[in-house]
Amino acid sequence: MSNKVLNDFLTNNLEDLSEKGLLNTIDVIEGANGPEITINGKKLINFASNNYLGFATHPELIEAEVEAAHKYGVGAGAVRTINGTLDIHRSLEKKIAEFKGTEAAIAFQSGFNCNMGAISAVMKKGDAILSDELNHASIIDGCRLSGAKVIRVKHQDMEDLEAKAKEVTESGEYNKVMYITDGVFSMDGDVAKIEEIVKIAEKYNLITYVDDAHGSGVMGGGAGTVKHFHMQDHIDFQMGTLSKAIGVVGGYVAGSEQLITWLKSQARPFLFSTSLTPGAAAAALKSIELMQENPNYVDKLWENANYFKEKLQEIGYDIGVSETPITPVIVGDESLAQKFSQELIAHGVYAKPIVYPTVPLGTGRVRNMPNAGHTKEMIDQAIEVYEKVGKNLGII
Known part of the structure; x- marks a missing residue:
């Protein structure tokens, strides 16, 4: 029998979330998460996945993962610092460093683990972190865990960054100061002003940290936002995932x-959690090799994204300030955004609503993630649906 206090807490709060329309509903995909997906027996054009390059179902990645599982087993068997570091992990880390243009790299079990472990390994009580106000939840949690003083910086506002950098460094209160930002912001698709950030950071001796989860495999020929601006020698931390454009996990x-x-001696997820599976490491390694060998994967992503965005604007949609394949269709009202998504799905396009508190109140939207696997026919079909649904709901 469950505890009454716990039971009451869960019942009351689940009812509250449900009444506010904030209780998560989880759709189950029947098969692979590709450019098209099947849910409840219905085929849908998929614009909700982070699988930018279509690598999650790429035959060469699947083959690499299977071969590694046969060679190493399905699990690494231990944490990295005991005997869970396999040669495939070292090969992956060397390849990441080569691709990102750095001396070295460390692989974690997830991108969230990176931010939880890396920030708190370096920043401590007595330090300060300047953080863009629209940074990802994992950055926010990593900053909190560190014990450092966290100071929010207005989104992409370089004047505010400089003013706060000047204030905290001249105060003499802090041992060291970090500025942390997403490379590509996941809700609006805008790109961090890396060159301006570097100038301010070097002026005030700030440690720099760029979370490039949505930039890796997308910007800079796939090597990321920092590499796109040729700033790899000026940014201290380049963080990224292996689970979005790379197509695997980690x-x-x-x-x-x-x-x-x-980080290998201090980052707690690295020290206390079993290492990345050998199959995932091998598949991620193959993914990076494919990007290095064939730029057409990234080129195709951008071709599809630019075409999709152009067509949406032609029929009258507001796609905000996106500079990347992330394409928000902003409708404003939260209830309308929910209804919009439902109608799109009913007509064969899978795109999910993003509403407050994930985005500011009154900026509800449906977020689209076109990828390299979409055909022109799929995109054209999706645009037809967008036009029909938008007119029916009075959005366009």
Whole structure:
């Protein structure tokens, strides 16, 4: 029999979430998460996945994972610091560092683990972190865990960043100061002003940390936002995932040899959680090799994204300030965004609503993630649905 206090807490709060329309509903995909998906027996054009390059179902990645499982087994068997570091992990880390243009890299079990472990390994009580106000939840949690003073910086506002950097560094209160930002912001698709950030950081001696979860495999020929701006020698931490464009699962931090050595001795998820599966490491390694060998994967992603965005704007949609394949269709009202998504799905396009508190109140939207696997026919079909549904709901 469950505890009454717990039972009451869960019942009351689940009812409250349900009444507010905030209780998660989880759709189950029948088969692979590709450019098209099947849910409840219905085929849908998929614009909700982070599988930017279509690598989650790429035959060469599948083959690499299967071969590694046969060679190493399905699990690594231990944490990295005991005897869970296999040669495939080292090969992956060397490849990441080469691709990102850094001295070294460290692989984690997830991108969330990267931010939880890497930030708190370096930033401590007595330090300060300047953090863009729209940074990802994992950054927010990693900053809180560190014990450092967290100071919010207005989104992409370089004047505010400089003013706060000047204030905290001249105060003499803090041992060290970090500025942390997403490379590509996941809700609006805008890109961090890396060159301006570097100038301010070097002026005030800030440690720099770029979470490039949505930039890796997308920007800079796939090597990421920092590489796109040729700033790999000026950014201290380049964090990314292996689970979005890379198509597998896991995360990494790339940086100096000294930084990576420190993280391998201090980052708690690395120390206390069994390492990345050998199959995932091998598949991620193959993914990076494919991007290096064939730029057409990334080129196709951008071709599809630009075409999709152009067509949406032609029929009258507001796609905000997106500079990347992330394509929000902003409708404003939260209830309308929910209804919009439901109608799109009913007509064969799978795109999910994003509403407050994930985005500011009054900026409800449906977020689209076109990928390299979409055909022109799929995109054209989706645009027809968008036009029909938008007119029916009075959005366009």
